[in-house]
Amino acid sequence: MKKLSIIKTITLLFVLVLIFYGCFGGYWFSSEQDQQATQNQIEPELNISKSDSKHQLSDISHNAPLQAALPVQKDADTTNKGKMDYDSDWCIAAKDLNQQDIDYYHRELEDWNLSSGRISPPLLDGYGADRSQYLVPYMASTYDALWQQIENDNEYAMIAAFGRYDFDIESQRKIAQRLVVKGHTGTALSHLVQIELNNAEMIYKKTGQMNADIEEHIYKALAYTAFGIKRFDLDAAFTYIIMVSSADFPPELKPLYSLGKDNKINNYINELEELIDKARTIGNVIIAPPDEGPKAAKHDFETSLAYLSRAYGYELQALKGVLPDTTGAMLEASECVQKQMEFFGDLERGRSRAK
Incomplete structure (x- = not known):
């Protein structure tokens, strides 16, 4: 436990940093020393206790990752003889590439998945995607x-904390933000989306009306x-869509109705990126930079967007409706999508006939 004078100094510094850096706070600057200094000094948002956190995290940890819902394209379609070079403008791996290039595509995609933190903690029953073995x-x-391990910047340890009930939500928030600074998008951003939407829902259930905190x-x-x-990562978008489209999520909190498209979202995005x-x-x-990512990442983005467009078309359009035009344009269904x-659709019909 820190001495009282140190606690007061740290608390004052935190308040000043929070004022300076705005809505997203100063957690983005967590070095090992910063984490140790703030770990027990910052009050959790909405005074969430560990018991309350456990309830929320139970709901959070059972959201399946987007990739678990996508059809697997591991084998080449041998009926299609016209194959394309990997570096060309191909679209569907199983149809357009030979088996060697498909294998290369999956290796490249797996490397990108790991580097961007697309790893989900195993569920309570022990089930998890293949990459959960790292956790x-x-x-x-x-x-x-x-x-x-977290203080030593072990990224697998950080992600594992999202599936642990002994880590309160505020600690998980800081860990997720640290991962984003280190280049993660998938699980870290999804977890941050879950935390924010859960907080919005909790406040609404207490007050029964929209207010500035919820917004x-x-x-x-x-x-x-x-x-x-x-x-080029839709994991957070998938999490957002799943949560706001659930039957128990208050419709008044859906941005399509409560916020609309305005300049505030631009301000929040710009502030986040600057931080x-x-x-x-x-x-x-x-x-x-995003446009220098691997080819596999962009193709996986198209595959994920195609799935979301089929399974959650209305919700995807609602999300697009409140995002800035440049970001929303990335959700447009291209020719490849x-x-x-x-x-x-062909795969689903084939499975239906096989039953």
């Missing part, structure tokens, strides 16, 4: 041992979602 040792660690949480959720979309860029500069973290949608 298994950390899920079994003691609380103190896991915190030590701020919704804007933050949209900013995190937009940040992922602009980096992340500044934190990366301070921490000497170098991240390649339309081909992917037709391909998914």
Whole structure:
């Protein structure tokens, strides 16, 4: 436990940083020393206790990742003899590429998935996607041992904390923000979206009406979602859509009705990006621009967008309706996305006939 004078100094510094950096706070600048200093000093948002956090995290941890819903395209379509080169403008791996290039595509995609943190903690029954194996040792660690790994910037340990009930929501928020600074998009952004929407819902259930705090949480959720979309990652968008389209989510909180398209979302997105860029500069973290990502990432984005367009078309259009035009344009169904949608339809009809 820190001495009282140190606590007061840290608390004062935190308040000043919060005022200076605006709505998203100063968690983005977490070095190992920063984490140790603030770990027990910042009051959790809405005074969420550990018992309350456990209830929320139970709901959060059972949201399946987007990739788990996508059809697997591992084998080449041998009936299609006209194959394309990997570096050409192909669309559907299983139809357009030979088996060697399909294997390369999956290796490249797997490397990108790991580097962008698209790893989900195993569920309570032990089930998880293949990449959850990287988190298994950390899920079994003691609380103190896991915190030590997190303070050493172990990214797998950080992600594992999202599936642990002994990590309160505020700690998880700071960990997720640190991961985003390090270049993660998938699980980290999804978790931040979940936290913001859960907070908005909790406040609404207490007050029964919209207020500035609720709007701020919704804007933050949209900013995190937009940040992922602009980096060819739809995991946060999938999480957002799943949560706001659920039957128990108050319709009054859906941005299509409560916020509409205005300049505030632009301000939140710009502030978020400025904070992340500044934190990366301070921490000497170098991240390649989104348009320099691997070809597999962009094709996976198209595949994910095709799935969302088929399964959640209305909700996707509602999300597009409140995002800035440049970000919303990335959710337009290109010619390739339309081909992917037709391909998914053919797969579904084939499975139905096989039953």
